[in-house]
Amino acid sequence: MSGRSSYRALAACLSVVAIAALAGCGTSSSTDSSSTAGTGPTSLEPSQEKVNKSAQALLPADIRKAGTITVATDPSYPPCESIDPESGEIVGFEPDLWNALGAQLGLEVKVEKIQFDGLIPGLQSGRFPIAMECLSDSAEREEIVSFIDFALDGGATITLADNPKGITADPLSLCGLKTAAQVGTDFIESLKVGVNKNCEKHGKPPVDISEFPTNDATLLALYSGRVDFIVQDDFGAGDVAKNAPKPVITFPNPLVEPLYIGVVVNRDDTELRDALYAAMKGVFADGTYKKIMTNWQIPEDAWLKAPGVNLATAKPLPSATAE
Numbered sequence: 001m002s003g004r005s006s007y008r009a010l011a012a013c014l015s016v017v018a019i020a021a022l023a024g025c026g027t028s029s030s031t032d033s034s035s036t037a038g039t040g041p042t043s044l045e046p047s048q049e050k051v052n053k054s055a056q057a058l059l060p061a062d063i064r065k066a067g068t069i070t071v072a073t074d075p076s077y078p079p080c081e082s083i084d085p086e087s088g089e090i091v092g093f094e095p096d097l098w099n100a101l102g103a104q105l106g107l108e109v110k111v112e113k114i115q116f117d118g119l120i121p122g123l124q125s126g127r128f129p130i131a132m133e134c135l136s137d138s139a140e141r142e143e144i145v146s147f148i149d150f151a152l153d154g155g156a157t158i159t160l161a162d163n164p165k166g167i168t169a170d171p172l173s174l175c176g177l178k179t180a181a182q183v184g185t186d187f188i189e190s191l192k193v194g195v196n197k198n199c200e201k202h203g204k205p206p207v208d209i210s211e212f213p214t215n216d217a218t219l220l221a222l223y224s225g226r227v228d229f230i231v232q233d234d235f236g237a238g239d240v241a242k243n244a245p246k247p248v249i250t251f252p253n254p255l256v257e258p259l260y261i262g263v264v265v266n267r268d269d270t271e272l273r274d275a276l277y278a279a280m281k282g283v284f285a286d287g288t289y290k291k292i293m294t295n296w297q298i299p300e301d302a303w304l305k306a307p308g309v310n311l312a313t314a315k316p317l318p319s320a321t322a323e
Contacts, residue, residue, distance in 0.1 A: 058274045
């Protein structure tokens with residue numbers, strides 16, 4: 001749903017360097033192509049079951065012949081994906097899923113690390129065939145890319161534990177406060193359309209939104225007191241709460257749109273879309289999906305019973321509304 005950040009890496013930086021010196025601290029965003037084997041401290045090895053021949057047959061001929069496929073990600077958002085500080089490997093429930101898809105398709109999965117806001121443009125340009133980074137499905141995005149959806153995600157408000165502004169689960173408690181969000185994320189739209197329209201409806205001042213190029217920067221703004229709160233999706237909020245360098249508290253935010261999360265491919269790449277959908281159905285059917293989501297402690301209300309293609313339009317979720 002959002003820009004991503006390595007909270008564990010950020011916490012380590014904050015423990016040794018003053019806040020003011022941390023503008024460049026966090027996971028590197030430089031491009032780096034590498035293969036992953038799902039070897040994090042809590043990662044699952046892909047299933048050794050036979051290749052899903054029916055799914056493999058749907059692959060574009062060039063990918064099937066090459067035997068490899070590249071997935072692009074910004075590995076800085078646990079538990080979706082992040083860099084394990086000990087092994088240096090990319091770990092998370094999405095790396096486990098993309099390795100499981102590779103096993104279904106008989107492909108070696110290679111990873112290209114780029115900044116979050118370059119993922120969809122990179123797909124459009126043909127720089128890489130797949131992107132995964134807890135990317136949220138939407139009708140607007142479906143105009144240029146396709147989604148193989150496999151999970152649901154909601155939203156949360158995060159503030160420092162001392163909570164001097166008295167923030168609560170009531171979105172009206174956010175009105176008139178300062179917040180930060182990463183450029184290119186759905187959070188900006190949720191704040192502008194959801195939260196601020198709610199404030200306006202009740203005669204309260206809007207939220208003051210600062211936009212930053214990385215999610216690390218939004219977190220630093222919160223920890224340093226430059227903003228009063230941030231919004232995150234449910235996947236990331238739990239990890240922030242566990243690993244933030246300062247105590248934080250979280251509240252559910254009903255005005256952050258619930259969204260589908262999926263594997264993303266170029267809209268015109270229908271062969272690859274169909275192959276990935278068939279492979280994802282195999283990952284669900286053989287129990288690998290359940291094992292991965294359980295291993296990463298993803299709440300069951302975020303699981304889908306079955307994957308789907310472009311569910312934002314095919315099976316729309318109820319919209320968040322200003323009450």
